[in-house]
Amino acid sequence: xxxxxxxxxxxxxxxxxxxxxxxxNLRIFNDEKGIMNRSVMETGGDILVVSQFTLHxxxxxxxxPSYIRAAKPEISVPLYEQFCNTLSxxxxxxxxxxxxxxxxxxxxxxxxxxxxxxDSKNRE
Numbered sequence: 001x002x003x004x005x006x007x008x009x010x011x012x013x014x015x016x017x018x019x020x021x022x023x024x025n026l027r028i029f030n031d032e033k034g035i036m037n038r039s040v041m042e043t044g045g046d047i048l049v050v051s052q053f054t055l056h057x058x059x060x061x062x063x064x065p066s067y068i069r070a071a072k073p074e075i076s077v078p079l080y081e082q083f084c085n086t087l088s089x090x091x092x093x094x095x096x097x098x099x100x101x102x103x104x105x106x107x108x109x110x111x112x113x114x115x116x117x118x119d120s121k122n123r124e
Contacts, residue, residue, distance in 0.1 A: 001040050049096070
């Protein structure tokens with residue numbers, strides 16, 4: 001499972017807990033009948049977490065995205081690390097990570113298509 005994670009200024013430890021619980025329990029993998037009914041915990045799958053501040057781009061005004069809602073490193077780095085550590089605890093194995101803030105090349109083969117947006121500020 002590839003997770004692109006964007007931390008915004010208003011995020012906190014409660015948001016991280018919610019996102020971790022939701023992530024490991026989402027039933028998005030096929031069972032023996034080909035129905036999306038199994039979680040990453042049930043399948044024993046692996047997770048790659050990549051920080052992605054551009055998820056918080058605002059394109060309301062003009063043609064240049066604004067990243068004003070994206071948290072600064074002093075906020076985002078500890079929350080990102082907490083997110084990765086909490087996922088590792090839930091899965092009982094390490095999660096793989098990218099290098100925070102680096103310009104990385106990530107190649108994805110989307111087997112699905114299953115792409116899901118989880119926003120901790122939109123829980124209802």
